[in-house]
Amino acid sequence: MTDINHQVGIKASPETIYELLTTDSGLSQWWTNDISGAGVVGSVIKFRFNGGGPDFSVSQLVPNKSVVWKHVGSVPEAWVGTEILFQLRVEDNQTLVRFIHSNWKESTNFLAHCSTKWAVFLLSLKDAAEIGKGKPFPNDTHIDHS
Numbered sequence: 266m267t268d269i270n271h272q273v274g275i276k277a278s279p280e281t282i283y284e285l286l287t288t289d290s291g292l293s294q295w296w297t298n299d300i301s302g303a304g305v306v307g308s309v310i311k312f313r314f315n316g317g318g319p320d321f322s323v324s325q326l327v328p329n330k331s332v333v334w335k336h337v338g339s340v341p342e343a344w345v346g347t348e349i350l351f352q353l354r355v356e357d358n359q360t361l362v363r364f365i366h367s368n369w370k371e372s373t374n375f376l377a378h379c380s381t382k383w384a385v386f387l388l389s390l391k392d393a394a395e396i397g398k399g400k401p402f403p404n405d406t407h408i409d410h411s
Contacts, residue, residue, distance in 0.1 A: 266367070266368050266370065268366065269367075269376065270364070271380075271384055274359040275359060287304075287326060289310075292310070295393040296390075296401050297313060297318070297401050298402065299313035308323050309322050317340060319336060319338050320338035322335045332351040334348065346368050347366060349364070349366050352365075364387055366379070382405075385405055385408065
């Protein structure tokens with residue numbers, strides 16, 4: 266198994282970041298502008314990119330500390346069985362967001378692409394929290410020319 270693992274320091278409170286990770290309006294500020302279903306443990310969040318995209322079940326919420334999603338859809342196929350964890354901790358006047366997308370079956374070109382895109386979207390989360398304006402899809406930074 267392979268994991269994607271990132272960390273970013275954000276000059277915002279854990280409460281602000283937690284809201285960006287746990288509400289439709291928050292998530293739409295930094296990942297994609299087409300989101301529905303965020304909420305309590307057990308809810309299924311539908312993230313859409315031009316109509317298609319992944320579904321995640323919210324499996325754990327620890328307010329202002331951590332968020333865990335489990336992939337429950339069939340697309341993208343490489344994400345089946347994966348899990349996403351956001352851990353928040355305050356250190357040195359910032360909130361460190363540790364991001365792990367775990368349980369990839371193998372290291373592939375798609376995993377490399379997703380790792381870079383997750384970095385792009387974590388920087389979008391940083392901008393949403395710090396300046397109130399992220400770059401969610403379709404206004405995100407493009408990393409290839411296809």
